[in-house]
Amino acid sequence: MAPAIKKHRKPAITLARSDSERLWRIAESFASRNPGLAEELISELERGRVVDDRRVAADVVRMGSTLCYTSDLGEDRTVTLVFPGEADIAEGKVSILTPIGTALIGLSAGHSIAWTARDGRTHRLTFRSVDNPETSVPSSAAADLRDAS
Template sequence: MDASYHRNPIYITRVDYDRLTQLVQLERQVHGNGRVAGLSYELKRAQLVDSHDILPDVVTMNSRVKLRDMSSNKELEITLAYPKFADINNRKISILAPVATAVLGCRVGDVVEWPVPNGNATYLVEKVLHQPEAAGDWVS
C-alpha cells in the first residue's frame, strides 16, 4: 500500500470489520482488487474492538465526521457509508472512496492523507459529530 494513508493505529468494531471484510470479498469477485486495495490494507492493520468498548472519538461506519484541510483550512463534513447507501448530495461517502477509507478507525486529532488527482489531500480529523455506537445504536 502506498504511503497516502495515515500510519496512526486505527480501531474498528468487530461488527464493522466483519461487514467490511465481506464487502471487500464481494467487490474483489466483481471488480477485482483495485477498488478495495486501500480498504483491505486498513482492515489488515486495524485493532478490533467490541462495539460497546469503542471510544466515542473514533470514526466508525455511519459516523459523521468533521475534517479540516491542512492546506486551505476549509472544513469538510462527511458520513461514512456502505456503497449502497452512499449519497453524495447528503455527504454520505462510500467506504470505498479514498477519503472514507482514510478516516475509518481514526481518532479526533489524527492527520490523514489520501490520493487526489494532483497529489495528496491532508486533513485533520477535527470532530466526530455522530458515532452510532456512542449514540447507543448497537448493532449485533
C-alpha cells in the same frame, strides 16, 4: 545537501468487530470489480485493531459516524461514513468504497491523515470531531444487549 523527505506514518486505527466483519465481506466481493480500491480497504482492515463494538471509543470513526475535518486547502467539511448503497455526496454521505472513505475508518478526533484522490493528488485531512449516533450499534449487537438484560 539533499532536502529531507518527510514520510507520514498512518495513525493507529481501531475497528468495531461488526464493522470489520461486514467490511471484509464487502472488500472481498468488490475485489473483482475494482481490485485497487478493494486492496486499499483490505490494507486498512489488516492494520486495524479489532475490538468488541461496546469497547470502541466515542471519538473513533466507524460506519455511520459523522465527522468534521479541515483539509490541507483550509476547507472545513462535515461528512458521514456510509456503506456503498447509502452514499450521496450531495448529503455529505461518503461511501467506504471511495479513497477518502477507506482513509477515514478507525481514525479518532485529532488525527491527521494523507489520502490520495482518484485524480492522483495527495491531500491531508485533520479531524476535529467525530459523532457516533447511538443507533450505530448493529441490530445483532442490540439484540445481544436485550437478551443479556
